[in-house]
Amino acid sequence: MIEQGVKGRGGLQPLAVPTGVPALALLPLLEQSLRGDRPVMPHAASGPVPPVPVHDPASLPDALAVVVGTSGSTGTPKRAMLTAPALRASARATHDTLGGPGQWLLAIPAHHIAGLQVLLRSLDAGTSPLAMDLTDGFRPQSFVTAAEGFTPGARRYTSLVPTQVVRLLDHPGGADALRTFDAVLVGGAAMPPRLRARAERARVHLVATYGMSETAGGCVYDGVALPRTEVELDEEGRILLGGPTIAHGYLGLPDLTRATFGTDEDGIRWFRTDDVGHVDDRGRLHVDGRLDDLINTGGLKVAPRLVEEAILEHVPGIRDVVVVGAPDREWGEAVCALFVLEPGALHDVTADDLRAYLRDLVPDHALPRRARRVTDLPTRGPGKPDRRAVAALFTMG
Template sequence: MEVEPLPVPAGPGALAVLPRLAGALAGRGPVAPYPADAAAPQLPRHAAAGLPDDLAVVVGTSGSTGVPKLAMLGAAALAASAHATHERLGGPGQWLLTLPAGHVAGVQVLLRGLDADTEPVATDLTGGFTPAAFAAATARLDPRHRHYTALVPTQLVRLLDDRAGAAALATFHGVLVGGAATPPTLRRRAEAAGVAVRTTYGMSETAGGCVYDGSPLTGARVRLDDDGRVHLGGATLAHGYLGRPDLTFAAFTVDADGSRWFRTDDAAHLGDDGRLHVDGRLDDVVVTGGMKVAPRLVEEAALEHVPGVREAVVVGIPDPEWGQAVSLLVVPDPAAQPLSLAEVRDLLRPHLPDHALPRRVTAAPAVPLRGPGKPDRAAVAGLFDVA
C-alpha cells in the first residue's frame, strides 16, 4: 500500500476528487491531497507494512514550528469527525466549499459531504475569495438540505462587509470559523447579522476542528498540563506523521490505560463556564521586561477598544531595553483617522496591564497570511522598522 499524491483544483474543480476520497475511505489506498497549483508533496519513505491499516488521508500541517509534517488520518478518525460535526450542528446537510481543498479544513468539507451523502457546492475562487462568488455559490445549494460552510476569520470579515455576502451567510444553518483566532468583536458582529457562527479549534493532527465553541465534540477529549499546554485526544486523532516516527514519538503520547494524546503548542485556560479558551501559541508569547504577554489578549483589546481597527496582530520585536517589545500591527478601516502610539496606548491602558501595552504600532492594508487564514507572524515582524 502506497500513499498517492492527489492534486486538488481550486473552486468547483475540487469536486472531481470526491470519488477518489470515497475510495480512500473505503480502503482502496490512501491519498495525500495538495493544491493542484502547487508542487506535489515529497512523501517520505514509509515501510508499507508499517502504515496504519485504515490509513485514508495524509494531510500536511501548516509548518508553523518548522518543516511541515504529514499527519496520517485513518478512515475511523475522519468518520468520527464528520459524524460529531453533524451531530453538533443539528444533523447532516450540504456543504459549501470556500477553502482550498488541499488543506485539512477544505478536505474536511468534501469528506463531510461524503458522510452526509450530499454533494458539496464549491465557490469559484478564480479571482480569489469574493462575497459575490460566495453568494452565487450559496444560491446553488439544494433547499431540501440543511446548509453548512467553513470559513477563516478574514473571509467572515469580507462577507459581513458586503450586503449580498452577509445576506447569503445568514441563510446557513451552521458556519464554522477556524484556522485562526476569531475575535469576540467579530463573533458578536456576525451573530448580530443573524449568522449561526461556531468557532472551532483543532489541527491536522485532530482531523481539523475537534472543539467547537470551547466544548469538545463527541469522542474528542481535552486536558491541560500544569503550564496550560493543550493536549487533545479521542476518536479524531491522527496515527502520527508519515515517515517520521521520531516526530510522532515526540508529539503523541499514550497513557497507562492506552489513551492517546497529541501534545499541541498552544496554551489555554478553562473559563468559569468550563469551556476551553485558547490563549495562543506558546512560542508566540512575548517576553518583555521579564513579563509574559499573550498576543491574543492585546489583539482582542485593540479590536474592542481602538476605533477603526478591523484586524490586529501582535508580535515581539527584539528590543535592547525590554528584550522584546510588544508590537501591534493593525489593519484600519479605510475611513479611520490614523492614531499615534501614545493615543493607542491611552485607549488600551484601562484594559491591559502596563507591561502588555504596545511599544510599537504600525498599519498595513492586510495581514500577511501563512496557509488558510493564519497570520504569518514572521512576515508581520518584518513590517516593523527596527532600525
C-alpha cells in the same frame, strides 16, 4: 454512510487538489480514501508535487486515508497521518453537534484539512457538496451565487476563515446569504469578539472552531469539545487533545511522533499541541496562542491573542491586528502591533494611542510599545496570520 473497508497500507500517492468547483471531481477518489482503500497525500494543484517523505511502509496505520500537511509556521514540515475511522469520527461528531447531516459549500482550499473535511463530511453523510468559483480568489458575489444552489430542505453548512466572513458582511447580499446557513464554521485564525458580535446582530450563526491537521480539523466548537474529544491542560497551560479523531503521527518522522503523540492506559490517543489556553468558569476552552508566539518582555510573558482581542474590542478604527514580539535592547522583546484600519477611518493610530486605550484593560507589560499600519496583514495557509513576516517588519524597522 461510508463504512470501513480494507486496510490501507502502502501505495500512498500525492493528490493534486484544484481550488473551487474542479475540486468536486475528486469525490470518487476521496470516497475510496474514506473507506481506507486508497491513501492519498493532498497538495495544491497550482504548486509542485511534493515528495512523499521517506518512511517504512510497515509503520503506516491500518485504514490510512489521507496524509495532510500541517500549516505550522516553524520547524520541519510535517504531514499528519489520518485514518478513515478518525475522519469518520470527526465528521459524525461535527454533524451531531450542529444538528444533523447536511449539505456543505466549499469556499476554502480543499488541500488543507478544513476544506478537505467539507468534502469528506459530505461523503460520509451521503450528501452532494457545492463549491464556489475561486478562479479569481474569494469573491463575495461568487459565494452568494453558490449559496443559491443548495437542495431545498437540506441543512446548510460551510467553513470560512474570519477575513472571508468580514468581506461577506461588508458585501451587499452577503449577510443574507450567510443567514441561510444553519452553521458557518470559522477557523484558521482566532475569531475577533467584534466579528462575532457583528454576526450576531446580522443573525448569522458563526461557530468558532479549534483544531488542526493532527486532530482531523476542528475538534472544539465555541470552546466546547466535540463528542468523544478530551481536552486537558498541563502545568504550563499547554493544550492536550485526545480522542478518536487524533492522527496516528507524522509520516516519516518517528521521533517527533513519539514526542508529540501518545496513547493512555484507556487506549485514548493524545496529541500534545503547541498552544496554551485556559478554561473559563463555564468550562469553555479559550486558546491564548502558541507557546512559541508568547512574548517575553522584561522577564514577563504576554499572550499576543489576548492583546489582539483587547485592541479589536476597545480601540476604535482598527479592523484587524496581529501582535508579535520584536527584539528590544531594554526589554528583550517589545510588544508590537501591526494593524489594518477600518475603511474610511479618519485618523491613524499610534503606539501611544493603543497604550492609552488599553491601559487598565491588559497588564502594563502587555501594552504595545511599537505600532505600524498596513493595508493587508501577511497571511499563510488558510487565512492564518504570518507572525514571522509581521515580526520581520518590526525587526527591519
